[in-house]
Amino acid sequence: MKPLFIANWKMNPRNSKDAFDLAKAVARELEDVEVDVVLCPPFVYVPQLLPSPNVFIGAQDAFWKQEGAYTGEVSPHMLKNLGCSHVILGHSERRKLGETSKMVAKKVQAVLDVSLIPVVCIGESIEQDMNIILKDIKKADVSKIVFVYEPEGAISTEPNGQQASLEQLERALDRMRRLLPKVAPLLYGGSVNSKNIQGFMGKGVQGVLVGAASLHAQEFIRLVKNAILR
């Protein structure tokens, strides 16, 4: 599996031209680099961003039904039709707005149902959350899920947000691996940048989820290139 870099743009940038330019710069500069990148813009920018052979388009959430009377929601089926391949689910910023692990579990299933890849964020309650999320997932589908260890306090925009220590990451990965098949991909997220990326990659993650640093084309490109430097 190639190293995987997921860019969570959150509610940025402010206009579609900036979104287009950011995506274009990333795709151009990483074209010949042996990695997979997933850009996750706000929903409204998804239709204008085209995937390339190693830069894919994802979304930051999706609902658990494919269509119907659900005001304001966007379905996995719609995202699939727009060319998305991945969907971030259970981000702590959504959980703060009331999303529960049971809701995340339903979303994971709906995303798998249309053959999209769920990218599921897990905080400190590793066993509790993962058991709820995995409870009804078919065995064959479990290793299709990309789990991200992303403690809320590690997110750069949190007050006093600080990257997880490498020891903390190691312990979390151990706990997550006990609940997953060997081949399941694991990522880390939280205050990753071009300077600290090598430390996280050295702990055996397949890649990272990147927020703030993914909004600056040159910093994000440096981060990806530094991650695979030997």
Ligand code: PEP
């Ligand atoms: C995130 O919120 O998913 C994230 C990784 O943010 P940051 O990189 O800014 O900590």
